Amino acid sequence: MKPLIGVSTYLETSAKWGVWDLPAALLPTGYPRLVQRAGGLAVMLPPDEPATAASVVTRLDGLVIAGGPDVEPVRYGAEPDPRTGPPARERDDWELALIEAALASGTPLLAICRGMQLLNVALGGTLIQHLEGHTAATVGVFGEHPVKPVPGTRYGTAVPEESAVPSSHHQAVDRLGKGLIVSAYAGDGTVEAVELTDERWVLGVQWHPEMGEDVRVMTALVTAATRETLPGGSSGLSACPSRSG
Template identity: 80%
Template sequence: MKPLIGVSTYLEASAAWGTWELPAALLPTGYHRLVQRSGGLAALLPPDGDPEAAAAVVARLDGLVIAGGPDVEPVRYGADRDPRTGPPACERDAWELALIDAALAAGTPLLGICRGMQLLNVALGGTLVQHLDGHTSGTPGRFGEHPVKPVPGTLYNDLIPTELTVPTHHHQHVDRLGKGLTASAYATDGTVEAVELAGPGFTLGVQWHPEMGEDVRVMTALVQASAPPG
């Protein structure tokens, strides 16, 4: 049986398709297609107005992906807002932090992508640098790319043991690591590009966007870790 992988979504005040323009929960197709290409079943998880529902949602999943998206509100990690930080996504922050907490408590395999990695760090008491340059293409709506190097002896290194050029689009990154997290990959400028939680389970965050590339190893590892027994 294929494992069921939940993927968090955006929540937009207005989105347009066909003749419609309405509030929408949405997600770029790269995410669910990457889950499917990696052997999983994808279920989209729009924000719930009641974050306490997160535990019940996670209990029905085999694995969880926290997707990329807007900047994490600085108040979540006790910082003042940098002028270059984007507008808050309060409902999404609350919901995804609750999903992360529930997954960690239940031992559910977890993969954070870009914002998802940043939220994982914040959920465990870490902080973020609110702005850096050089990790986007410089063109709105287009991804850049750069190499990342694994740290020997880490889970990520076991999955991808050589330097990998990855699709990237972010201007925030991990500053102080959250409790129990280890940095497991770096960009050439020293930016932390992957984090993981020690222990027998699967908890990994990557700063880049595997859903925009051809390499399925990170998602395949999540799907395999999420496979039901037998």
């Protein structure tokens, strides 16, 4: 049976299709298509009451926290930089609750771009509010740059070679959250992937795998989610030894 992978969504006050212009919970099709290409079943998770997150996560085999707007700086105890975007408080509340529920239940978790930043914040880390060179010069267009994996990490095992990735972000991880290590870097030293070192399958990537052709990161999540559903209750997850970041 294919594992059920939940993907968090945007919540917009105005979206257009056909003759309609209405509030909408939406998600770029790259996300569900990547889940499907990796062998999973995709389901959208629009913002809801945070108290319902644990109940939602118990119905899933895996969770993806999608990219999107900047995390509100108050979440990590900082004053907003003038270049930080407007807050998306409903998404922050909901996705933080989803992350906490996944961490508590051991549900495999892949956090993408904003999702990786929110994962770091959920574990007590902080963010760099603005950096140059990681967003394409043209607004609404993804750039591309190489990332180098850290050998021996989950990410480094899934993608052992340096590879070019589609990217669009102006914020990044600063102080790592509790239990996280770095598993990939950009050439300028920017943290590009983080993961937990215990038996829980938790990985964050700063780029957008849904915008590229490389399915290996999502395949690793789907594989972990499939093992979670094996008969007999065995998770099938191997623990990674502790490593310094």
